[in-house]
Amino acid sequence: MPHPLLVAVATICNDQGEVLIAQRPQNVDQGGLWEFPGGKLAPYETGYQALKREIQEELGIRITQARPLIRINHAYPAKKILLDVWKVSCFEGEPWGREGQPVRWVKLQDLGDYQFPEANDPIITALTLPDEYLITGSCQDLDSSVTRLQQALDRGVKLVQLRDHQLDRQSYQRVATHFLEACNQAGARLILNNDPELLQEVDAAGVHLTGERLMSLSERPLPKGKLVAAACHDLASVRQAKAIDADFITLSPVLETPSHPGASPLGWQRFKELVEYEVKMPVYALGGMQPEDKRRVFALGGQGVAGITHFW
Numbered sequence: 001m002p003h004p005l006l007v008a009v010a011t012i013c014n015d016q017g018e019v020l021i022a023q024r025p026q027n028v029d030q031g032g033l034w035e036f037p038g039g040k041l042a043p044y045e046t047g048y049q050a051l052k053r054e055i056q057e058e059l060g061i062r063i064t065q066a067r068p069l070i071r072i073n074h075a076y077p078a079k080k081i082l083l084d085v086w087k088v089s090c091f092e093g094e095p096w097g098r099e100g101q102p103v104r105w106v107k108l109q110d111l112g113d114y115q116f117p118e119a120n121d122p123i124i125t126a127l128t129l130p131d132e133y134l135i136t137g138s139c140q141d142l143d144s145s146v147t148r149l150q151q152a153l154d155r156g157v158k159l160v161q162l163r164d165h166q167l168d169r170q171s172y173q174r175v176a177t178h179f180l181e182a183c184n185q186a187g188a189r190l191i192l193n194n195d196p197e198l199l200q201e202v203d204a205a206g207v208h209l210t211g212e213r214l215m216s217l218s219e220r221p222l223p224k225g226k227l228v229a230a231a232c233h234d235l236a237s238v239r240q241a242k243a244i245d246a247d248f249i250t251l252s253p254v255l256e257t258p259s260h261p262g263a264s265p266l267g268w269q270r271f272k273e274l275v276e277y278e279v280k281m282p283v284y285a286l287g288g289m290q291p292e293d294k295r296r297v298f299a300l301g302g303q304g305v306a307g308i309t310h311f312w
Contacts, residue, residue, distance in 0.1 A: 004073060004080040008050035009038035011069060011127055012061075012088040012095065018105040019127060020095055021114065022058070034114040036085070036123060037103075047084035055088075060098050065090035070126045071301040072280055074119035085123055125247050126282045130158040131294055131304030133250070133284045134311045135193075139164045139175045146178050148312065153186040157311070161208050161229075163193040176202040191229055196221040206247070211237055220245045233266075238278050246281060250306050253287025258309050263287070268300065275301040 012020040021034045039054035041047065052063045069087040073080070097103045106114065111124050134157045139145040149160065162179055164172065172194055180202055183190040189205035192198055196207045199222065206227025209217070214230045214237060221244070222228050230241040232249045241249050251274060253265045265287060266274075275283050282303035285293065289305035297305055 004082040006041040006047075006050075007038055007081055007083050008041060008047045008054060009036050009083050009085040009123070010051055010055050010063070010066070010088050011036050011085060011123065012055075012059075012091065014105060016105070018107055019111070020059075021104055021106055021111075022097065023102040023104075025101065030117050033117050034104075035116060035120060038083075041084075048086065051084075051086050051088075055091075058098055058101070059093075059095040059103065061091045061093035061095050063088050063091050067295075068298045068301060070122060070282060070303065071276060072119055072122050073277070074280065076119075081119060083119060083123070085126070087127075122281050126303055129248060129282055129303055131298075132157060132291065132311065133159045133161065133286075133304065133306035135161045135163050135286075135306055135308045137164075137308050137312045139167065142175055142178065145175060146182060149179055149182055152311065153182060153188055158186075158188045159191065160188060161191045161193055161306075162204075163208070163308075165193075169194075169198075173198065173201055176204065180204055189227070191227060196228075199226065208250075209246070214240055214244070214246075217244050235274065235278065238274055242278075242280060248282040248284065248303065249279065250284045250286040251275070251279075251302075252285075252306075254285045255288030257287040268296070271302070272300045 022037045024031050024033050024035055026032050037055060037058050038051065041050040055061060055063055066086045066088040069085045072083040095103060108128050134152055160183055162176055167175065176192055180190050191206050191208045192202065192204045193208045199207065206222065206229065208229040209231065211231045211233060220228055228246045230246045230249045232238045232241055232251050251271060253263045254271050255265050271285060284304055284306040285297045285302050286306040289307045290310050293305050
């Protein structure tokens with residue numbers, strides 16, 4: 001089997017919450033589509049070395065700070081590619097199309113207005129997701145739960161999963177309604193760990209599928225525009241999440257965790273293997289995670305960290 005074509009990709013962000021995109025020439029494969037700038041690795045180059053060289057050549061800027069965002073294996077009919085995607089936060093100079101290509105700064109929420117190659121879809125999702133995913137603990141006491149949520153939102157949390165399997169449907173819906181109001185006011189997104197049909201009553205950002213619900217599905221339960229996340233613990237569940245076209249997953253438990261004391265942890269090596277070779281979407285590491293683990297997760301190709309114990 002031929003090795004995939006290695007491509008370094010830059011998502012270049014500015015202080016206005018915009019990302020730079022470029023248009024492919026009309027006379028090349030998938031010409032006219034928009035893409036995130038980058039290019040093929042030269043022999044013996046690392047992804048970061050290729051990234052800096054390609055961006056200097058294409059846009060005339062010098063990258064001074066970047067971190068890994070996501071790695072995507074993708075098969076087109078005629079070739080396979082591995083996109084090594086980086087999030088560029090600091091650079092010197094003003095980007096312009098040195099090869100004659102149109103370039104444009106675009107708000108993250110407006111990326112859906114542009115047509116990209118298929119392999120770029122997970123990049124857009126990764127760009128619009130934060131690097132921390134808060135999962136709630138018990139929400140039996142509504143007032144204290146709303147207070148705890150507000151404290152998290154005040155700390156800057158932007159993605160919240162409402163998880164309490166002890167609540168009946170009516171109680172869960174009542175908590176979700178209050179949570180949604182608080183999240184909307186803070187510019188955060190609420191994910192419901194419940195039946196996808198509940199979104200007809202509570203207009204949250206999407207759902208998080210339990211492992212059992214994930215494995216019971218034969219197709220994506222919600223249309224595009226709503227997020228579908230899934231709890232994955234092994235190769236079978238990761239492949240099922242891909243099969244139903246989930247937007248992102250949690251992979252757990254990476255380490256031992258108080259919330260699941262009997263679970264056997266994956267460990268960092270298995271996490272890396274699943275992320276690099278099996279997953280084509282953003283992955284949050286879950287299980288024993290703390291905010292300082294984010295740098296390791298980034299280096300292994302993950303989106304960030306998720307948690308209950310430390311975050312809630």
